[in-house]
Amino acid sequence: MLYAFKIAARYLTASKAQTSLLIFGVAVGVFIFIFMSALIGGLAEFILSRTAGDLSHVTIEAEAIEPPLLLEETSGVVLLAREKDTSRQARLTNTDAFLPVIGQLPGVTAVSQQITGGGVLRRGAQTMQVSVIGVEPENVSAIINLKRYLVEGTVALGSGKILVGKKLAEELGFRLGQTLRLQADTGIDQSLVVSGIYETGSGGPDRRQAFVSLTTARTLFAMPQGISRIEIKLTNLYDADGTAARIEAATGLPAKSWTEDAAQLLDALKAQAQTGLMLKSFALVTIIIGVASALLLSTYRRRPEIGIMRAMGAPRGFVVLVFVMQGALIGLFGGLLGAGSGYAVLLAFPSREEFQPGNLPIDIAQGAYGVAILLTVISATLASILPARAASRVDPVTAIGQ
Amino acid sequence: MSALLVEVRDLWKTFGEGEAETQVLKGLDLSLGVGEMSALLGPSGSGKSTLLTILGTLMQPTSGRYTMLGEDLMRASEQDLTAFRNRHIGFVFQFHNLLPDFTALENVIFPTAVREGRETPAARARGRALLVRMGLENRIDFPSTNLSGGQKQRVAVARALMNSPELVLADEPTGNLDRASADQVMALIDEINREEGTTFLISTHDDKIAGRCRRQILVGDGQVTG
Numbered sequence: 018m019l020y021a022f023k024i025a026a027r028y029l030t031a032s033k034a035q036t037s038l039l040i041f042g043v044a045v046g047v048f049i050f051i052f053m054s055a056l057i058g059g060l061a062e063f064i065l066s067r068t069a070g071d072l073s074h075v076t077i078e079a080e081a082i083e084p085p086l087l088l089e090e091t092s093g094v095v096l097l098a099r100e101k102d103t104s105r106q107a108r109l110t111n112t113d114a115f116l117p118v119i120g121q122l123p124g125v126t127a128v129s130q131q132i133t134g135g136g137v138l139r140r141g142a143q144t145m146q147v148s149v150i151g152v153e154p155e156n157v158s159a160i161i162n163l164k165r166y167l168v169e170g171t172v173a174l175g176s177g178k179i180l181v182g183k184k185l186a187e188e189l190g191f192r193l194g195q196t197l198r199l200q201a202d203t204g205i206d207q208s209l210v211v212s213g214i215y216e217t218g219s220g221g222p223d224r225r226q227a228f229v230s231l232t233t234a235r236t237l238f239a240m241p242q243g244i245s246r247i248e249i250k251l252t253n254l255y256d257a258d259g260t261a262a263r264i265e266a267a268t269g270l271p272a273k274s275w276t277e278d279a280a281q282l283l284d285a286l287k288a289q290a291q292t293g294l295m296l297k298s299f300a301l302v303t304i305i306i307g308v309a310s311a312l313l314l315s316t317y318r319r320r321p322e323i324g325i326m327r328a329m330g331a332p333r334g335f336v337v338l339v340f341v342m343q344g345a346l347i348g349l350f351g352g353l354l355g356a357g358s359g360y361a362v363l364l365a366f367p368s369r370e371e372f373q374p375g376n377l378p379i380d381i382a383q384g385a386y387g388v389a390i391l392l393t394v395i396s397a398t399l400a401s402i403l404p405a406r407a408a409s410r411v412d413p414v415t416a417i418g419q
Numbered sequence: 420m421s422a423l424l425v426e427v428r429d430l431w432k433t434f435g436e437g438e439a440e441t442q443v444l445k446g447l448d449l450s451l452g453v454g455e456m457s458a459l460l461g462p463s464g465s466g467k468s469t470l471l472t473i474l475g476t477l478m479q480p481t482s483g484r485y486t487m488l489g490e491d492l493m494r495a496s497e498q499d500l501t502a503f504r505n506r507h508i509g510f511v512f513q514f515h516n517l518l519p520d521f522t523a524l525e526n527v528i529f530p531t532a533v534r535e536g537r538e539t540p541a542a543r544a545r546g547r548a549l550l551v552r553m554g555l556e557n558r559i560d561f562p563s564t565n566l567s568g569g570q571k572q573r574v575a576v577a578r579a580l581m582n583s584p585e586l587v588l589a590d591e592p593t594g595n596l597d598r599a600s601a602d603q604v605m606a607l608i609d610e611i612n613r614e615e616g617t618t619f620l621i622s623t624h625d626d627k628i629a630g631r632c633r634r635q636i637l638v639g640d641g642q643v644t645g
């Protein structure tokens with residue numbers, strides 16, 4: 018083993034130009050592999066953070082109350098319009114016992130109870146329809162990271178406080194610390210002080226939403242008990258389907274994964290990942306073909322030597338080992354070089370925090386360096402098996418050519 | 420007569436089939452005693468190299484019996500023959516003798532290193548001693564490609580002796596060398612044969628070389644004729 022390694026290393030160092038070229042070729046393949054991993058991974062993360070990042074990953078929501086049909090069974094065609102009942106709030110009751118259970122499920126990072134409803138914000142003569150979200154003060158940033166998006170004030174939500182988006186503040190023309198009137202759909206009316214202004218960058222939260230404390234929401238929406246929904250955040254948003262199923266099984270509550278409403282997005286991401294996978298496979302195939310052809314050539318060039326080694330009593334397996342080790346070494350050095358230069362090049366791209374639109378959303382952390390090196394070593398080793406077997410079958414008599 | 424080392428009976432070797440069929444060895448018989456030094460003579464194409472490669476277990480005869488050191492080599496597997504060759508047979512060829520990317524010493528110790536899986540200090544010491552004996556003390560760590568033809572053949576002889584084989588087969592070992600180098604190589608072979616009792620079988624067209632051997636084996640028409 019050790020001796021085969023010595024000979025393999027000697028063969029590689031004996032033809033330095035050829036070996037360097039080969040390692041460089043492998044490194045280019047590895048570089049493409051890593052670049053694609055970082056780009057596809059970064060792109061997916063970027064798209065997800067822009068779309069699903071501020072979403073609840075699993076939502077438990079009471080089923081809407083359907084008003085009963087007053088129409089008796091009739092014959093003939095009847096056109097029936099059923100208006101959505103907005104007067105009564107659908108609510109979840111008796112969820113308190115389940116909250117710790119949900120919180121302890123693997124992958125769950127935050128559980129937020131909320132009371133939601135519609136309302137009209139009024140400042141002087143100006144009004145604006147908003148959706149009001151009542152959250153526990155300690156969970157303000159659990160689902161949408163309001164703390165990160167805050168531009169003014171604080172996210173602390175005491176009673177009588179309200180957090181609003183920047184667009185809404187601009188449209189209604191108010192500033193931090195001013196008092197607004199909020200009239201809920203229930204007709205209940207309350208004065209609230211603007212304690213913080215945030216900007217998420219997307220229209221919904223910035224223009225159409227406002228956050229109050231859960232206690233304030235109870236008053237506004239006349240819900241002394243129960244809650245409207247529970248929003249759950251996960252470490253890995255791809256686990257949402259499984260976690261939703263687990264929550265349903267454990268609690269019997271209707272849990273919905275974010276993916277149910279994002280089929281198109283997920284399809285697009287899947288297609289993108291597959292494109293990346295294909296390009297990465299091509300890179301690996303290139304490595305395999307490159308290594309195999311180079312080693313096959315070397316096998317041919319070294320036929321007399323292989324013949325001598327066999328005549329001196331080197332077993333076939335020894336010859337196989339010498340060539341397989343050359344493949345593995347080329348893979349290792351090509352992999353390291355490719356991964357190293359890949360990392361160096363990716364460093365030049367802005368990180369996700371500094372990301373500006375128009376740049377490639379490359380995520381250096383998703384370069385899959387270890388995988389790339391491992392796959393390259395495996396590919397190059399596999400690629401060397403054919404030449405190695407050919408080498409081991411060299412007939413010493415014809416090779417020595419006496 | 421000394422103890423028998425090699426015994427070949429009724430050896431046949433046919434190359435090709437049908438029209439292209441060539442019968443090279445036709446029921447050849449040959450015995451080599453321990454410590455013999457023989458020249459293998461015969462016109463070009465008479466089958467000297469063929470016989471040497473069969474004796475060296477690098478090629479299977481079409482039929483016949485071949486025993487060496489009491490072992491029936493006709494029945495041995497490929498793996499067994501490889502191991503047997505490594506321990507008991509040394510080779511010196513005319514061309515393509517040394518591994519070009521290795522030094523003289525590395526070439527010499529190859530047969531031991533490949534068996535032991537590494538180059539041991541003991542193997543290195545023996546390799547050095549052999550090279551010194553071949554008069555190559557100042558060429559030990561030379562890349563083999565930088566050696567002269569005569570030096571290369573002396574390294575090849577050292578390598579053939581590395582595992583202290585009972586039999587060394589040399590196919591025109593001096594065919595490429597000038598008179599002086601050829602004599603030097605033959606003198607060394609002669610010395611080893613006398614001092615260590617290694618059996619040599621050397622094919623050659625050179626009468627002077629043949630004259631240095633104590634026995635001459637003449638091959639003709641696929642048989643030993645004298």
Ligand SMILES: Nc1ncnc2c1ncn2[C@@H]1O[C@H](COP(=O)(O)OP(=O)(O)OP(=O)(O)O)[C@@H](O)[C@H]1O
Pocket residue numbers: 419434435441443461462463464465466467468469470
């Ligand atoms: N692999 C082979 N296929 C077909 N014929 C072969 C093969 N090897 C040898 N021969 C033939 O066998 C015969 C003997 O060849 P061999 O090389 O043994 O002769 P030789 O006595 O060593 O000749 P020389 O003195 O020229 O080296 C030749 O006619 C040669 O053409």
Ligand SMILES: [Mg+2]
Pocket residue numbers: 419467468469590
């Ligand atoms: Mg010949």
